[in-house]
Amino acid sequence: MSTVPVTTPVETDIEPPVSLWRDAWHRLRRNRLAVFGLIVVIILASTAAFGPYLTPHDFLSQDLGARNLAPSMSHLFGTDDLGRDVFSRVVYGTRTAFLVAVVVTFIAVLIGVTLGAMAGFFGGLLDRIVMWLTDMTMSIPNLLLVVVINASLKSPIASWMESRYLATLNPIYRETVWVDFLLVFGSMALISWPPYARLVRAQVLSIRSRPYITAAQALGLTNRIILMRYVVPNALGPLIVAVSAGLGTAMVLESAFSFLGVGVNPPTPSWGNMISDGLRVWQHYPHLLAAPAAILGLASVAFSFLGDGLNDALNPRGAK
Amino acid sequence: MMMANGMRPHPVTNTGERLLDVKGLTIEIDTRRGPATVVDGIDLHVDHGETLGIVGESGCGKSLTMLSLMRLLPNKIKVTKGEANFAGRDLQKMSNADLRKVRGGEVGFIFQDPMTSLNPVMRIGQQLAEPLIYHRGMTKAQARKRAGELLRLVGIPGPEERLDAYPHELSGGMRQRVMIAIGLACNPQLLIADEPTTALDVTIQAQIVDLVKELRDKLGMSVVWITHDLALIAGLVDRINVLYAGTVVEDAPVDALFANPSHPYTQGLLASIPKLTDERSARLSSIGGTPPEPGRRPKGCPFAPRCPLVEQICHDRVPSLKGIGQAGAHRVACFVAQRKLEAASWAPNR
Numbered sequence: 001m002s003t004v005p006v007t008t009p010v011e012t013d014i015e016p017p018v019s020l021w022r023d024a025w026h027r028l029r030r031n032r033l034a035v036f037g038l039i040v041v042i043i044l045a046s047t048a049a050f051g052p053y054l055t056p057h058d059f060l061s062q063d064l065g066a067r068n069l070a071p072s073m074s075h076l077f078g079t080d081d082l083g084r085d086v087f088s089r090v091v092y093g094t095r096t097a098f099l100v101a102v103v104v105t106f107i108a109v110l111i112g113v114t115l116g117a118m119a120g121f122f123g124g125l126l127d128r129i130v131m132w133l134t135d136m137t138m139s140i141p142n143l144l145l146v147v148v149i150n151a152s153l154k155s156p157i158a159s160w161m162e163s164r165y166l167a168t169l170n171p172i173y174r175e176t177v178w179v180d181f182l183l184v185f186g187s188m189a190l191i192s193w194p195p196y197a198r199l200v201r202a203q204v205l206s207i208r209s210r211p212y213i214t215a216a217q218a219l220g221l222t223n224r225i226i227l228m229r230y231v232v233p234n235a236l237g238p239l240i241v242a243v244s245a246g247l248g249t250a251m252v253l254e255s256a257f258s259f260l261g262v263g264v265n266p267p268t269p270s271w272g273n274m275i276s277d278g279l280r281v282w283q284h285y286p287h288l289l290a291a292p293a294a295i296l297g298l299a300s301v302a303f304s305f306l307g308d309g310l311n312d313a314l315n316p317r318g319a320k
Numbered sequence: 321m322m323m324a325n326g327m328r329p330h331p332v333t334n335t336g337e338r339l340l341d342v343k344g345l346t347i348e349i350d351t352r353r354g355p356a357t358v359v360d361g362i363d364l365h366v367d368h369g370e371t372l373g374i375v376g377e378s379g380c381g382k383s384l385t386m387l388s389l390m391r392l393l394p395n396k397i398k399v400t401k402g403e404a405n406f407a408g409r410d411l412q413k414m415s416n417a418d419l420r421k422v423r424g425g426e427v428g429f430i431f432q433d434p435m436t437s438l439n440p441v442m443r444i445g446q447q448l449a450e451p452l453i454y455h456r457g458m459t460k461a462q463a464r465k466r467a468g469e470l471l472r473l474v475g476i477p478g479p480e481e482r483l484d485a486y487p488h489e490l491s492g493g494m495r496q497r498v499m500i501a502i503g504l505a506c507n508p509q510l511l512i513a514d515e516p517t518t519a520l521d522v523t524i525q526a527q528i529v530d531l532v533k534e535l536r537d538k539l540g541m542s543v544v545w546i547t548h549d550l551a552l553i554a555g556l557v558d559r560i561n562v563l564y565a566g567t568v569v570e571d572a573p574v575d576a577l578f579a580n581p582s583h584p585y586t587q588g589l590l591a592s593i594p595k596l597t598d599e600r601s602a603r604l605s606s607i608g609g610t611p612p613e614p615g616r617r618p619k620g621c622p623f624a625p626r627c628p629l630v631e632q633i634c635h636d637r638v639p640s641l642k643g644i645g646q647a648g649a650h651r652v653a654c655f656v657a658q659r660k661l662e663a664a665s666w667a668p669n670r
Contacts, residue, residue, distance in 0.1 A: 221424070233442070
């Protein structure tokens with residue numbers, strides 16, 4: 001009795017569920033450039049994750065008897081002026097690049113999505129304040145900010161770590177590599193969030209007026225649930241595209257900063273500081289410049305192709 | 321039997337208190353030229369277990385009134401006067417937290433366009449479960465089970481499989497059934513249906529009306545059905561309110577309204593419904609003119625500029641709703657209709 005069918009409806013066909021994502025995946029697979037980008041990104045990502053454990057040489061071990069060697073079977077990309085294996089260093093540089101790109105993009109997306117979604121959804125004064133912050137941040141020249149942060153914060157933090165080490169003798173305070181990363185992450189995230197905030201705000205503004213949002217409000221759901229489960233998921237498509245492009249940009253930016261000496265510092269390998277080192281001797285040992293530069297270019301192109309492919313795949317109206 | 325389903329008809333309590341009682345509700349839109357009145361001191365009520373039809377043409381304030389009850393109006397539209405009591409509590413003054421409990425928990429909403437009223441990236445099972453988890457404190461597993469039962473209740477075949485479907489995989493009629501299921505999820509005391517059949521084709525329209533009728537009888541809730549189609553709801557509702565330019569111009573039991581439409585606007589609406597007996601070549605009857613724009617309401621009766629029976633008094637004063645039938649159940653806001661009836665009751669032979 002509890003399961004009396006009320007009226008017999010006409011439709012009875014049941015298709016297997018085709019979700020937005022499955023649909024997008026089908027479209028993405030047909031796009032050759034995007035598939036190329038995806039494959040390169042996957043290879044680079046696995047290199048970043050597992051590569052450093054598999055390389056034949058340690059990226060730091062110097063062999064002064066084998067300096068500036070040309071590429072060979074034992075040193076695929078040759079050796080540098082300190083006799084370090086360039087292949088191992090490029091592999092480790094991949095890890096540096098991915099680490100910086102992923103962490104920076106993650107922080108930037110977190111800040112950008114939170115601020116943008118709230119600004120778009122609640123509007124009013126909050127919107128104005130967030131947009132004002134966004135404009136202000138965007139007006140700051142990237143490089144200048146990073147140089148300023150480096151110049152003003154690096155030595156105080158380093159001397160603080162030193163004094164902590166002397167006071168506690170805890171080896172954690174000896175690991176200055178982390179200071180480098182922290183400063184790079186922090187300063188880059190600080191300048192990378194505004195585009196995400198703007199994108200999400202624009203998306204939310206258009207989604208906010210759709211009937212299913214009113215319907216969700218009429219169900220008595222809280223603003224937090226509506227924002228997280230109804231608004232943000234619907235704004236996700238363009239955001240994924242932006243994130244894919246943003247990862248590539250962050251990698252290039254990291255290399256640029258490291259190239260200029262305000263990013264990741266030697267001896268930690270980064271494509272940027274390797275290019276910088278290679279540039280000084282490129283007439284004599286072109287492989288020292290070519291190897292990191294080629295990989296950086298490949299990564300940048302791959303992310304850009306993938307981003308374009310995702311853009312087409314997630315925008316059914318724009319495709320075909 | 322119903323208990324097993326988790327649904328029990330509400331006891332029809334007759335405490336004299338109305339389920340929904342709207343008094344003098346006024347809604348204004350902020351325009352560049354200043355505030356414009358769209359709903360002008362509307363009075364409405366719904367009794368326990370009653371089904372009210374609200375009829376009127378586009379832009380007469382039907383939907384705005386209903387949205388305003390749940391404080392769902394867009395930013396630039398505001399309630400400026402009046403009160404709306406639901407089960408004895410003023411919805412306009414209630415705290416946001418209390419209001420959220422009423423929304424979805426005690427009052428269910430069905431919206432006009434099933435194509436855009438469901439979240440496109442959420443499976444329908446989840447959308448059904450949402451109010452159950454939120455209002456009834458169910459676990460996900462309980463809510464999913466109940467969601468399946470609800471889909472069966474609204475006549476969706478293979479309900480358990482459909483729970484994992486996305487809205488775009490369902491037809492319009494199916495989606496409106498899902499919307500109804502969501503509206504009924506928490507067994508509300510009042511279901512507000514805002515033109516739920518406008519976006520559907522005629523056969524599906526009739527199915528949806530029948531479905532709501534059966535569910536109402538089964539669950540014992542009150543229903544407010546907003547439409548511009550008088551004929552569609554004739555078999556569904558107990559009472560009809562005819563809205564014109566943001567005021568109720570006629571309030572009558574459904575039989576009385578069809579037997580004895582008293583406001584000239586109601587008469588015009590009824591006359592404009594094509595009948596089977598009409599000549600095939602005959603033109604459809606229509607009401608001349610257009611409704612007043614918000615902000616440019618006439619001083620007197622809002623219908624006066626279009627009224628065939630208009631008199632001087634209609635331009636000068638606004639008529640109020642007055643009972644004309646037995647026990648005042650049939651009320652009309654028209655000077656001419658009211659006078660006719662007074663004259664009839666003064667007739668010596670009565």
